[in-house]
Amino acid sequence: EVQLVESGGGLVQPGASLKLSCVASGFTFSDYWMSWVRQTPGKTMEWIGDIKYDGSYTNYAPSLKNRFTISRDNAKSTLYLQMSNVRSEDTATYYCTRDDSGFDYWGQGVMVTVSS
């Protein structure tokens, strides 16, 4: 059974950094592109970016490219999202997704709240 489990969220102050993790199981992690998607409290969905199966290539939403970094450790079947200089508008639920003909599997999501 495919499982994606995110962690690392919580309450963070504006300007701080935060690193989210997503542990994958039930499939060969190193065979798949992976993506991060976030959903705001108002339910707007936003694609953050993705990473190639071997970690050699990443794409980002232009508005987030300078502050967010996606990486992966295939030996640990883990996807990461490094968030820096966070802002109140980064408050959202963050989902890890497997990218196979669209986002065929999603994690349960992890909440990030940016507030002082």
Add this chain to the structure above:
Amino acid sequence: DVVLTQTPSILSATIGQSVSISCRSSQSLLDSDGNTYLYWFLQRPGQSPQRLIYLVSNLGSGVPNRFSGSGSGTDFTLKISGVEAEDLGVYYCMQATHAPDTFGAGTKLELK
């Protein structure tokens, strides 16, 4: 960025009724490779989104065949032939033809 406009924003239906959701794109979603990267997702209350349809009309694994997708270019439709209680939630279309991937604002399906 490509804007996807979903209509209606709220859809009220009775069990067994057939309904359709429209997703219109600000640009053609036909890619130069011949594929159209248009997807449909359902997010049930309190759950993560799940993929229903990929590449316009292909049913995702385990998705009931009462769901169907159609369309081309800029106009796409998701149809549910006989709504069941488990179909309630918010439906999103998404495109991945033009970077960055973008989502529609969602259509909430509720019981009438």
